[in-house]
Amino acid sequence: MTAASIKRGGNGGTRKPRATVKGKAGKSKPSMLARSIESIPISATAMQRIVTFSILGVAGAAVISIAVMLGLPAYAAAQLSEIVGGAGFAVKRVEVTGIDRMDRLTVYAVALDQKSRAMPLVDLDKVRGELLQYGWIADARVSRRLPDTLVVDIVERKPAAVWQHEQQLSLIDDKGVVLEPVALNAMPDLPLVIGPDANVQATALTDLMGHAPRLKPMLAGATWVGNRRWDLRFQSGEVLALPEGDAPSAKALAKFSAMDGVDRLLGRGFVRFDMRDPAKMFVRVSRDKPRIDKPAGTDNNDDQHNEGVSHNGTAAPRESDHRARYRVVESVCADRRTG
Known part of the structure; x- marks a missing residue:
C-alpha cells in the first residue's frame, strides 16, 4: 500500500461540521444611545459633520477668548484704524x-x-x-x-450776576456756576451778589425780584446775610433788609415796591429800610443832613436826617450804574451786618 492511499482518523469518513451555538454567543442588542441616534432623521454623514463643526466651534471660541485676554483684537483694530487714517x-x-x-x-x-x-x-x-x-x-x-x-x-452759559466773595469777583450764571474772574474796573452791567454761598442763591434772587419787576433795573447788589436772608442795595444807595423765607421776603419786597410807586422811597436820601418785622417798616437816615419827612406807615430807628438829598430839599443826582456797583464792592466789608 502506498503512502498516498493511507488515511488517518479512526472513523475513516468525512468530519461533520460543528453546529452553531445560539444564545449568548450571538449578535448583541444595540444600546439605548445608539437606538436614540438611529431614530434621528439625519444621516450618519450629516451627524458626523455636526459633531465636527461643534468641536471646531468650541475650539475657536477658546482661541478668541485667549486672544481677547492678550489684547490681540484691540491691537488689530488699532492698526486697522491707523491704516484708515493714513488713507x-x-x-x-x-x-x-x-x-x-x-x-x-x-x-x-x-x-x-x-x-x-x-x-x-x-x-x-x-x-x-x-x-x-x-x-x-x-x-x-x-x-x-x-x-x-x-x-x-x-x-x-449766560452770565446773570457778579459774585463777590473773599474779596474776589466772579461772573456767574443764573444757577450760580462760576464762569470767570472779573476785574473791578471791568464789571459788567449785572447785579452784584455778596457773601458765602450767595452764588448758589442766584436763582432764588432772580425769582425774588420777579415779585417786583419795576425794582429789578434799580438793583445794584444783594448780600446773602447769615445764609438765610437778603439785603438788597439799590443804585441810589439805599439798603432794603428783607425777612427770612421765600414767601415772607417776596411779600415784603412786593409791598416795598408798591410803597415806592406811591411815595417814591428810593432816591430821596434814606439810608436803610428794614422790613424784617412783618408788622412795620423801619427807616434809617443819616445824622448829619437836613431832616426829611418819613414815608407814610414807617417808623424811624435812627435820627431823621438825610444823606442823599441836597440842602434845598431836592433829590441829589443818582450815581451811574457802574459807580454804584463800585461803591457796593468797596464798602460792603465795612457795611456788612449780621442781620
Whole structure:
C-alpha cells in the first residue's frame, strides 16, 4: 500500500461540521444611545459633520477668548484704524459752533488732544467730558464729519450776576456756576451778589425780584446775610433788609415796591429800610443832613436826617450804574451786618 492511499482518523469518513451555538454567543442588542441616534432623521454623514463643526466651534471660541485676554483684537483694530487714517480719514480740521464768550483756542486744544488723529480712534465721549469741565460750557455735542473734520457744537452759559466773595469777583450764571474772574474796573452791567454761598442763591434772587419787576433795573447788589436772608442795595444807595423765607421776603419786597410807586422811597436820601418785622417798616437816615419827612406807615430807628438829598430839599443826582456797583464792592466789608 502506498503512502498516498493511507488515511488517518479512526472513523475513516468525512468530519461533520460543528453546529452553531445560539444564545449568548450571538449578535448583541444595540444600546439605548445608539437606538436614540438611529431614530434621528439625519444621516450618519450629516451627524458626523455636526459633531465636527461643534468641536471646531468650541475650539475657536477658546482661541478668541485667549486672544481677547492678550489684547490681540484691540491691537488689530488699532492698526486697522491707523491704516484708515493714513488713507485720508484723519482729523485735519475742527469746526466749532455756538461760541460767544469762551476762547475758541481752548476748544481746539481739547478736541485735538488725542493719542491718534485717525478718525476711528477719536474718543468723542472723552472730548465732550473734558469740555464740560469748563464753566462757560453748559453742554457740548461732538461728532465726526468724514473724511477729516471734527464738529464741536457748544451751548454756552449766560452770565446773570457778579459774585463777590473773599474779596474776589466772579461772573456767574443764573444757577450760580462760576464762569470767570472779573476785574473791578471791568464789571459788567449785572447785579452784584455778596457773601458765602450767595452764588448758589442766584436763582432764588432772580425769582425774588420777579415779585417786583419795576425794582429789578434799580438793583445794584444783594448780600446773602447769615445764609438765610437778603439785603438788597439799590443804585441810589439805599439798603432794603428783607425777612427770612421765600414767601415772607417776596411779600415784603412786593409791598416795598408798591410803597415806592406811591411815595417814591428810593432816591430821596434814606439810608436803610428794614422790613424784617412783618408788622412795620423801619427807616434809617443819616445824622448829619437836613431832616426829611418819613414815608407814610414807617417808623424811624435812627435820627431823621438825610444823606442823599441836597440842602434845598431836592433829590441829589443818582450815581451811574457802574459807580454804584463800585461803591457796593468797596464798602460792603465795612457795611456788612449780621442781620
